[in-house]
Amino acid sequence: MYEIKDFPFDQASSIYGIAWEDLIEEQSLNPSLLPGWLKCTFTAFEISDIVRVSVVLENNKPLAFFPYYFTYHRFLGLKLKTLNLGANFYCYHQAIACIAKHDAVLTAFLQHQQKKVGWDIFQAGQVVNGSKTEAAILEFAKQLKLPRFEYVGEKSPYLPLNESWQDVLANKARKFRYKVNKREKLLSSNQDYNIKWFNDVEACGELLEIILDIEEKSWKTSENMDISNNPTEQSLYKVLLTFLAKGNLLLCNVLYFKDTPIAYNLCYKWCGKVGQIKTSFDNTFKEESPGAILIEYSLQYLIKNNFDEFDFLGDMMPHKSSWTKVTRDHTSYYIYSKTPKARIAVLMKKLINKIKQSKQLDNEKAAKDD
Numbered sequence: 001m002y003e004i005k006d007f008p009f010d011q012a013s014s015i016y017g018i019a020w021e022d023l024i025e026e027q028s029l030n031p032s033l034l035p036g037w038l039k040c041t042f043t044a045f046e047i048s049d050i051v052r053v054s055v056v057l058e059n060n061k062p063l064a065f066f067p068y069y070f071t072y073h074r075f076l077g078l079k080l081k082t083l084n085l086g087a088n089f090y091c092y093h094q095a096i097a098c099i100a101k102h103d104a105v106l107t108a109f110l111q112h113q114q115k116k117v118g119w120d121i122f123q124a125g126q127v128v129n130g131s132k133t134e135a136a137i138l139e140f141a142k143q144l145k146l147p148r149f150e151y152v153g154e155k156s157p158y159l160p161l162n163e164s165w166q167d168v169l170a171n172k173a174r175k176f177r178y179k180v181n182k183r184e185k186l187l188s189s190n191q192d193y194n195i196k197w198f199n200d201v202e203a204c205g206e207l208l209e210i211i212l213d214i215e216e217k218s219w220k221t222s223e224n225m226d227i228s229n230n231p232t233e234q235s236l237y238k239v240l241l242t243f244l245a246k247g248n249l250l251l252c253n254v255l256y257f258k259d260t261p262i263a264y265n266l267c268y269k270w271c272g273k274v275g276q277i278k279t280s281f282d283n284t285f286k287e288e289s290p291g292a293i294l295i296e297y298s299l300q301y302l303i304k305n306n307f308d309e310f311d312f313l314g315d316m317m318p319h320k321s322s323w324t325k326v327t328r329d330h331t332s333y334y335i336y337s338k339t340p341k342a343r344i345a346v347l348m349k350k351l352i353n354k355i356k357q358s359k360q361l362d363n364e365k366a367a368k369d370d
Contacts, residue, residue, distance in 0.1 A: 002105065003057040004112045009035075009042065009067060009086075012053035019062050023097055031270040032091040036243050038067055041090045044236035051086050054112065056098075056105050064098035064105045068113070073121060076348055078341050083110070083119040090236075092275060092313050093156070093328060094126045095133045102136040110140060120342040122335040126153045129329040141335050147346045153330030154315040159323050161307055165300050176322065183293045195297060198252045204241040210254055210261045211237065211278070218280040227278070237278075244268055253298060255281075255290050263290035265298055272308040274298075291319065299323075 007015070013035045020035050031037055042048040047069060056064040067086025072079050087094055098105050113119055127134045141148045159168075169177050187193050198207045212228045220226035227233045244250035249270055255263040263281035267274050281291040302310055312320040316327065336342040 002063065002108045003060075004108065005055050005057065006116075007053050007055065009039070009048060009051040009053055012055060012065070012067075013039065016055060016062055016065065020065050020097065023062070023065065023099060025271060027095075027097070027099070028271050029095045029097065030091065030093040030275070031249060031268055032093075033087055033095060033097060035065075035067075036247065037240070038086060038091075040236060040239040040243050042086075043239055044232055045089055047089065053086075054109050056109060063100070064096060064109070066096070066109050070117075070119070075345050078345055080120040080341055080345055081118060082121040082123050083113055084123045085125070088123060088125040091126070092311075093128050094124060094330070095128065095131060096136065098132075102132045103139045106133075106136040107140050107143070114337065118339065120337055120339050120345070122337070123333070124335075125332040126330040127333060129331055134331065134333075137333050137335065144338075146338065147336045149334045149336075149349065151332045151334075153332050155327040155329050156311070156313055157316055157320040157324050157327050158309055158311040159299070160309055160326070161299075161303050163303075165303050168299070168303070179289075179292075180296055183289060183296060186288065187293055187297065192258050193293075194256050195294070196254050196256065198254065199245060199248075199250045201242060201245040204245055207252060207254075207264075208238055208241055211264055211266065211280075214261055214264055214280050214282055217282040217284065219283050219286075220280060226280075253294060255294050257285065257290075263294050265291075265294040267298070269307070272306075273311060274302055274307055274309070275311040275313050277313065295319070295323075 013020070017035055024031070024034050032041075038051075039048070042051050051067055051069045054066040054068065055062055056066070069084050069086060071082045071084060073082045074080070085094065085096075096102055096106060110119075110122055124133070124137055127137065138148075140146070163171075169180060172180075187195075198204075212234065215221075215226040216228040218226060221229070227237060241250065249268045251267040251269045251274060253265050254261050261282075262285045264279065265276065266278040267276050279291055279294065281294075299310060311328075312323075336346050
């Protein structure tokens with residue numbers, strides 16, 4: 001039997017922070033699941049007060065950590081209490097922070113919360129396909145015969161760094177190699193272009209200003225994707241940059257034209273891997289492809305320094321797929337309990353899905369007849 005203790009997030013971090021961090025590192029989980037990174041997330045999204053942590057203990061030793069919070073999901077007049085994994089708000093490669101026995105530990109946590117406060121839906125977003133976490137979720141639903149709904153998530157590309165830079169380029173098309181070599185010559189021959197690395201805590205304020213300035217001049221503004229017009233994201237990166245720098249996780253470089261920053265590549269380094277959190281460039285210089293210059297420069301640096309992987313993070317985009325077709329696929333899971341409201345919601349969802357499928361078949365048939 002496991003012992004489960006519940007704490008406010010800050011208290012759990014204070015008592016078990018080191019053990020929690022060690023567990024994340026030992027299991028090679030994504031650093032966005034670290035308690036310090038989660039704290040940055042909860043602070044930026046202003047939900048610190050509602051997040052709690054279930055610590056699962058075996059023989060008085062922590063076996064797993066479950067940060068969680070509750071929301072209410074309204075569906076056809078029903079108010080469904082939803083138990084969310086804490087990292088649902090923002091993380092890369094969702095996973096349970098657990099040493100072993102993932103199936104049994106997840107089941108213990110969910111049954112503990114059901115007995116303690118009750119829930120209608122358990123939500124785990126962006127779970128890596130084929131992972132121990134996904135297997136535990138599926139096993140829990142299977143053993144208790146609970147309905148589940150799943151939605152396809154991000155296909156997150158990554159590039160294994162197990163070849164030399166020359167071999168990486170050799171596998172690319174001739175036109176691709178030509179463009180890379182052209183940009184490399186521009187960087188090496190034109191002294192107006194230079195690259196500066198940022199990794200110190202003292203430089204985080206300057207780095208944030210650079211990032212916001214570049215974002216404001218980037219193509220993202222027309223798509224409403226820039227950080228400069230998103231106060232929540234600004235709050236997140238203000239605390240996240242400092243957290244990464246203090247933990248020696250920050251790996252960021254900035255491309256300058258003369259004295260003007262024109263592109264940045266914000267990454268973390270963790271367990272031999274590097275993840276690209278954010279990148280952008282000043283659209284004034286788009287003809288020179290400053291974003292591509294930084295990625296290529298960074299990849300050469302990472303290969304030279306024996307890193308294992310460059311993770312582009314997020315969903316597939318053209319500038320990522322040009323480097324790799326290998327992806328980590330994700331699925332978001334919604335497990336419905338056996339409470340009366342949950343049962344009704346499941347019946348209604350199945351009925352709605354059946355109607356949608358019937359309409360789709362009718363439309364396909366009509367299109368063929370035409």
